[in-house]
Amino acid sequence: IRKICDGSTDPNLEPICGRPLGLKFHIETCHLYIADAYHGLLVVGPYGGVAEKLATSAEGVSFKFTNGLDIDTKTGMVYFTDSSTVIQRRNVDSLLRSLDQTGRLLKYNPYTKEVSVIYKGLVFPNGVALSKNNSFLLVAESTRMRILKFNLESGAKAKNMSKVFADPEVFAVLPRVPDNIKRNKDGDFWVALNTGRSESIQSDAPDPIGIKYNEEGTVLKRLDGHNGMIFNSISEVKEYNHRLYIGSVTKPYVGILNDY
Structure with missing residues (x-):
């Protein structure tokens, strides 16, 4: 059974x-x-x-x-x-x-x-x-x-x-709905951005799927989803050994970025 x-x-x-x-x-x-x-x-x-x-x-x-x-x-x-x-x-x-x-x-x-x-x-x-x-x-x-x-x-x-x-x-x-937050070894934070682009954001403005902040809240990097061709919605960004491991509730796999 x-x-x-x-x-x-x-x-x-x-x-x-x-x-x-x-x-x-x-x-x-x-x-x-x-x-x-x-x-x-x-x-x-x-x-x-x-x-x-x-x-x-x-x-x-x-x-x-x-x-x-x-x-x-x-x-x-x-x-x-x-x-x-x-x-x-x-x-x-x-x-x-x-x-x-x-x-x-x-x-x-x-x-x-x-x-x-x-x-x-x-x-x-x-x-x-x-x-x-x-x-x-x-x-x-x-x-x-x-x-x-x-x-x-x-x-x-x-x-x-x-x-x-x-x-x-x-x-x-943020421009989208945030999901998980992960800190790297240097003390910076990756915020994963899920679906739901804010209506207050201009249509031609950047639409990242992940944003990296330092401890003061300064943006260090934005992760581009390439208009949804790679990722449109992610749940987690984990930085480890110069790679990004990317989770999503809409994809049946973990994405890995070597150069970001």
Whole structure:
């Protein structure tokens, strides 16, 4: 008898079988943390196996759309987003149109095994990335087509307090819907741009599918999708060893750029 969750791409099975979105290895422990859209925050040990469920709710409110994730390897804290407390990933188009403001930024403490809600009222929070020195956190607010910057309090204080952020500032305003944010070894950030070109952008203006920023928010590079001939919508840009590894929810492969 064929198992229901056999690795197929049937979207109707997502709520049962799960949909892993954010992924990050803890470089000290080799544990793989997973933000699964339907099953919450998960972890897999260094030798693989079945994922362990760490959290499915915060403050008594269940996760509906667990999404982006990053890890502070100094404190062990896991920062992640719940894109909505109302709308699931399978209804993502409805979420983009709804202006739903129930999205949350959360922190998982692996020592106490507790989840703290550290910011509420976000409009489709998506990708998450810590700065190189862990002093601030970037969050993609997809519906509003912008990146928010949360300044962190440092040291042991941040490890023990539930609220570690001041109100965010706008780090970047974007021409498309942002998805994941990935930091490179130099501390710069690649923001992947999904579909949905902003109506405020002139029709003859550049329409990149990825933008590289430094820590101050200055644009370092724009990634051209060549009018959709190569990529029209990407979910992630990972820079490693002078290459770009490009993910997409619309393509059945990972793209690799050697010269960019």
